[in-house]
Ligand SMILES: Nc1nc2c(ncn2[C@@H]2O[C@H](COP(=O)(O)OP(=O)(O)O)[C@@H](O)[C@H]2O)c(=O)[nH]1
C-alpha cells in the first residue's frame with residue numbers, strides 16, 4: 628500500500644480538487660493507497676472538508692493544533708502513514724497528480740528506493756510560474772549542490788520506501804523536507820520529470836522567512852554531510868574573530884595603558900585564547916553542556932601555545948630553506964605558518980580539548 632501525505636494550511640479550495648483526482652488515479656491504476664492530510668488547524672475549514680471527503684474517498688485528516696510548519700507536518704504524516712511507500716506532495720495541484728504512478732513504479736520495480744519530481748531534467752519544467760520565483764528556485768538549487776546530486780533540490784514532490792526513513796532523525800527547518808530526507812537517508816533515487824504548475828486557487832504560504840530558514844537549513848545539512856570540514860570552517864571563523872580581539876587588546880594596552888607592545892602581546896594572546904575557547908566550546912564543537920571546563924581549557928591553552936611554536940617553526944623553515952625572509956615574502960611565510968598552526972590547533976582541539984577525554 629502507498630500513503631500519500633499532503634501538508635495543508637488554508638487549502639479549502641484546493642483540497643476538494645486534489646483528493647478526488649488522486650483517488651481516481653489510484654483506482655484507475657489499481658494501486659491501493661491512503662491519503663493523509665496533515666493540517667495545521669487551518670481557519671478556512673480545510674480539515675472539515677477533508678472529513679466530508681473521507682466519506683467517499685480513502686482520505687483522513689490529522690489536525691496539528693500545537694505546532695506549525697510544512698516540514699514538521701510531513702514528518703507527522705510519516706508517523707501516521709500505514710503504507711510501505713510514502714508519497715509527499717502539495718495540495719495546490721502544482722505537482723501533477725497523474726504522475727503519482729510514475730513516481731512509485733520505479734520503487735515498486737525495485738529500481739530505486741526513492742523518486743523525486745524534477746523540473747530540471749529533460750521533460751520537466753514550469754507552467755505559469757512567475758519568473759522571480761523560477762530564479763529563486765534555481766539559485767536555491769545551486770546552493771544545495773554541495774550536499775546533493777539532485778537536479779532540482781527544492782522540489783517538494785517525492786516518493787520513498789518507508790524502510791529507508793525508519794529510524795532516521797529528521798529535523799527539518801522550514802520547507803525543504805525532500806532535501807532533508809534525501810540528504811539524511813542517501814537512498815538510491817531516480818528523478819522523474821514533472822511540469823510544475825503555479826496554483827490557481829488559494830495563495831502561496833512562502834514568505835521571506837522561508838528563505839532565511841532555507842539558508843539555516845542548508846547550513847545544517849552541510850554540517851551533517853561534511854562534519855569535520857564544517858567544524859574546521861567554524862574553527863577558522865572563530866580564529867579570525869580571535870585575531871580581531873587580539874589586535875584590539877594589543878592596541879588598547881599599548882595606546883591607552885602605555886604598555887610595552889611585547890608585554891601587551893601576552894595579554895592580547897590570552898584574551899584571544901579565552902575568546903576562542905568560549906566560541907569553540909559553544910559553537911564549533913557544541914560541547915558546552917558536556918565538556919568539563921578546567922582540564923579542557925588548560926589543554927586548549929597548551930595546544931594554542933604549541934600552535935604558536937608550529938607557526939614560528941614553519942616560518943623558520945620557509946625563511947631558512949625557501950628564501951622567504953625578504954619583504955613581502957615573510958608575510959606569505961607567516962600566513963602559511965598561521966594556516967598550518969590552525970590545522971594543528973583544530974585537530975588538537977577536536978581530539979583533545981573538546982574530545983571525550985573531558986566529558
Ligand atoms: N501543514 C502545513 N502545511 C503547509 C504550511 N505551509 C504550507 N503548507 C502546505 O504546503 C504546500 C506547499 O505550499 P505553497 O503555499 O503552495 O508553497 P509554494 O508552492 O512554494 O508557493 C501546500 O499544500 C500548503 O498548504 C504549514 O505551515 N503547515
Ligand SMILES: [Mg+2]
Nearest residue numbers: 717719721826
Ligand atoms: Mg504551491
